[in-house]
Amino acid sequence: MIDVVRRTRLHAYAVALVASVALAGCGDSPPERAGTVGESSAETGEGAQEDSSETEEVELDTVGRELTNEEAKAALPPVSALPTGWSVDPENTLNDDSESDSESEETIEPAKCQTIMDDLSEEQDQDPTGEASQTYTAGMLGPFLGVEINSFSDDVPEDSFTKFLDALSTCSKFTSTEDGTATTFKVSSLSFPNLGEESAAIRMSGESEGMAVGLDMVAIRAGHNIVTLSQASVGGATGSGKALEKVARATVTNMESD
Numbered sequence: 001m002i003d004v005v006r007r008t009r010l011h012a013y014a015v016a017l018v019a020s021v022a023l024a025g026c027g028d029s030p031p032e033r034a035g036t037v038g039e040s041s042a043e044t045g046e047g048a049q050e051d052s053s054e055t056e057e058v059e060l061d062t063v064g065r066e067l068t069n070e071e072a073k074a075a076l077p078p079v080s081a082l083p084t085g086w087s088v089d090p091e092n093t094l095n096d097d098s099e100s101d102s103e104s105e106e107t108i109e110p111a112k113c114q115t116i117m118d119d120l121s122e123e124q125d126q127d128p129t130g131e132a133s134q135t136y137t138a139g140m141l142g143p144f145l146g147v148e149i150n151s152f153s154d155d156v157p158e159d160s161f162t163k164f165l166d167a168l169s170t171c172s173k174f175t176s177t178e179d180g181t182a183t184t185f186k187v188s189s190l191s192f193p194n195l196g197e198e199s200a201a202i203r204m205s206g207e208s209e210g211m212a213v214g215l216d217m218v219a220i221r222a223g224h225n226i227v228t229l230s231q232a233s234v235g236g237a238t239g240s241g242k243a244l245e246k247v248a249r250a251t252v253t254n255m256e257s258d
Contacts, residue, residue, distance in 0.1 A: 034199035034218065036189040039168050046251060061195055063255045064223015068149035069245035072132035075149055077250035079136060086136050086145070094146030094230050095133035096177055096180045106112070106178040129153050136247070143233040146250055158197075164219075165200055183208040184242055192245065195252045196222035211235055216244060220252065 008155070063076050108114040130151035137144050168187045175184045185206040192201035204215040213234055220227040229246045229251075 017214050021205070028188050030130070031194050034190075034201040035165055035218060036191070036201050037165055037172070037187055059256050060222055062257075063196065063252055064155070066224040066227055067130040067149065067255070069132060071151050072130045072151055073150040074253060075254040076132055076134045076147060077247050077254065081247060081250040082136055082145070086138050086220060086243070089135040089137040089144060091207075092135045092146075094135045094144050094232060095148050096135075106176055109175045109177075110171075113174040116167045116171055119167075126152055126154070130146040138243075141234060143231060145247060146230045146232075147247055148228045149251070150228070151224050151257070152226075153224070155223055156221050156226055165202075168202060181209060183213070190216055192218050192241075192248075195221075195248055196220040196225075196227070216241070218244065218248060220248065222252075222255075225255065227255075 012224035079086060108117055128150040131149060133146065135144055135146040172187045173185065175182050177183075183205045185204050188203045188205070190201040190203040192199060199218060199220045201216070201218045204217065206213050206215075211234060214232065216231045218229045220229075227248070229244060229248050
């Protein structure tokens, strides 16, 4: 069961994380809503939805400062920031990269999607100077909720959020195969508030070894920093969008106050 979740993260979450090292910005005023598949952040910001009024003013100069490993770790939300029933996942399931260093090779079909994902991977040209991550779980079988903070020596460039969303719009359905196991994903839009200079949000649903898997992903850009959040569910387990937003807000608040 955990292997299915980890493969989901390795096949999809890592792709978005690599792409998000060069997220895009536009204009002087941050949009109210996150960009998503088929909609830019500027489009989602206009005619905002009911909960857009809840978007809080973020001190971007503070949230966007370069962080050390220790500062990034201190910004991770405590489990008390989540609703009742959640706990810290000691395996750090959604953020554990130990398996990604294996010699197994991932292939993506159709071929055009493999090319697009490879091109996005080549965008990454700098390693983080500060990083930290944590996964939370609502039970042995999930759902799982992960948060990762990456800080860089330079401001995150403002030219690739669109590339990320356009790539997933072009490859809205693809199959990833690793170690002989194939997982087919479908990408769809996800509504989420913007909590930084710009945010992006997507929903992915798929099937692995006959088991349904789901993954909501959010990336937030602020100055030197990228905050990436993911919520994975397996089988009949379902995740709460409120929990994902609560963790996102708690993380940004911690970065603002540290």
